[in-house]
Amino acid sequence: MSTGLMARTGHDSPMALLRAQSVYVAFAALIVIDLIFTPGFRNVFVIRNLLFEAAPVILVTLGQSLAIGTRGIDLSVGSTMGLAAAVMALALPGGSWLAVAAGVGAGLVVGMINGGLIAALDINPLISSLALLVAARGTAEALLDGSRVSLPTGGLFDALGIGAVWIVPTVAIIALAIAGLVAFLVRTTMFGRYVLFIGANKAAAMIAGIKVRRTLLLVYAASGVLAGLAGVFAAARLGASDPNYIGVNYELDAIAAAVIGGTPLSGGRISILGGVFGVLLLQVLGASFIMNDINFSYAQILKAVFIVGALYLQRAGG
Amino acid sequence: MSVSGTSAAVRAEGAAPERRARLIALIQSRGAIGVLLLATIVASLRFPFFPTVANFENIGTAASFLGLVAIGQTFVIILGGFDLSVGSLIGLGSVLAAYALPYGWWAALLVPALAGGAVGLVDGLLIARAGMAPFIVTLAALLGVRGIALVLAKNSLVIATPGVFGLIANGQILGIDNLIWIVFIGFAIAAIVLNRTRYGVAVFAIGGNEEAARMLGVPVARIKVLTYVVSGTLAGLSGALLAAHLSSGISTAGQGEELKSIAAAVIGGVLLTGGVGTMAGALSGVLLLGLIENVIDQIGNLSSYYQNLASGVFLLIAVLIQTVLTRRRR
DSSP states (O other), X not given: OEEESSOOOSOOOHHHHHHHTHHHHHHHHHHHHXXXXXXXXXXXXXXXXXXXXXXXXXXXXXXXXXXXXXXOOOTTHHHHHHHHHHHHHHTGGGOHHHHHHHHHHHHHHHHXXXXXXXXXXXXXXXXXXXXXXXXXXXXXXXXXXXXXXXXXXXXXXXXXXXXXXXXXXXXXXXXXXXHHHHHHHHHHSHHHHHHHHXXXXXXXXHHTTOOHHHHHHHHHHHHHHHHHHHHHHHHHHHTEEOTTTTTTTHHHHHHHHHHHTTOOTTSSEEEHHXXXXXXXXXXXXXXXXXXXXXXXXXXXXXXXXXXXHHHHHHHHHO | OOHHHHHHHHHHHHHHHHHHHHHHHHHHHXXXXXXXXXXXXXXXXXXXXXXXXXXXXXXXXXXXXXHHHHHHHHHHHHTXXXXXXXXXXXXXXXXXXXXXXXXXXXXXXXXXXXXXXXXXXXXXXXXXXXXXOHHHHHHHHHHHHHHHHHHHOSSOEEOOOOHHHXXXXXXXXXXXXXXXXXXXXXXXXXXXXXXXXXXXXXXXXXXXXXXXXXXXXXXXXXXXXXXXXXXXXXXXHHHHHHHHHHXXXXXXXXXXXXXXXXXXXXXXXXXXXXXXXXXXXXXXXXXXXXXXXXXXXXXXXXXXXXXXXXXXXXHHHHHHHHHHHHHHHO
């Protein structure tokens, strides 16, 4: 489900085909290995828990993929998750629905600021989102004075934190539905065309009369909203809003997942399905190490190897 | 129409915009130094705790670890790249220093520096020879190196630092902390290398226009690899000094320093597009970030969480000014 500006030529070599599908091959291989070697991997609870953890990462990866598609980047998503969770905790007196809305709204605000700086003022996305990474985390910590706030049990937060249909958590269903929506937007709408066009050649897109600024603003606003929702999910799962913990380093996982999934940093190409599988691959990888009682740090090293490997394959693909 | 008259008229017309362009370039490259001086004066007048020798030494030693990393980062950014691996290398460097210390203080400095250089070499080769994006290569190194550091030491390793190793980080020469000497001498050497050597010229040339540099015969790949090696080495060394300073090797040390070092360089007028920047500017950026943290730390009623907020907002303002100035210059 990879969408590029160029039409597929149809005479890809087998090697190129393997390259394009490498994330799915790697995921399948990892699952097979786990089913054979990892004790307890077949357990329903394990899979459910994996999907719980994956849901927020999928959300931030979607926004990240859009940003990378325009040849940008959004480093602020992890801190935005923390800020959204903090704002949600502050809005709890107004009821859980209002609190969730406030959290997502906080994400929108960060996204709008980021998008405004990038679109209207031409600031390098790396730097504007880096500044927001630092500032949003600081705001989150300042809002809650650095301490953890428990969420009420029952109702909406239980539905998000532990609710599941058999092995599939509600949050995973929501995340996958949104992934489908984003994939639809990228593939079939003018907005998606614009995103890819800007990523492929921003100057040409401007000359062609594409509304570059509005598109960029929308992209980063969307990334902020998705990060806000991801923060709400993560806090609901944790049962608490923890400004020092929620979303830390998620931006790195999101970038890694997007790149492994076949969204190149050079822009102009987005693979939503690949990104989702990139997230699942990284999550299963981490879980495999934990379940085999291997120091989790090794998983981090292997993650690095995966990223370099994926990038190397993409490079060879041209 | 006389030729000389025309050229005089052109010169007169061209003088004003040219002077303005030069002024803007000056603000871009030296503005951070001015802001640093201004901020120091304001803080000194406003906060009685600020203008003391002890406090300046605090700022200097606290900023020295970031400072060493910022030197390498500045080289890399002027080259047109990024090095996100430096924060993790501080952690790895501090752990390796703790392991190597029993073999001698020189080993505790050499091993982290070599390890950092080796990571820089791998990064550089992947970037320069395999043509991969610096951002993602060094991001992978960020994850991988932190993983290695955590494998080597799950918790912090407490080390005894009497003798030379402790003295390097905690002693004084002529009444000034060694760490401050190290970082200032480091910046001075870096400034000379950047501005007075063929290597420095090559770094600017590649950052300004890589294709043109290649056509002029600059060994682009070799310079790139060398620059990432320098950045990695300095980061490893920074970790070793941190271990000496804190008397422990901490595998989680240095988290976020990669972003702070980029921020410091950018605040100091190093353009992310490559080809433009000064070491003095980067040093000013490092000290400005240190000053902000120091002041917020000492204002009793402000929680330290505002450090991040203030640093982020400050970075944004600096970048905004840079962007506006760059546009005016064209």
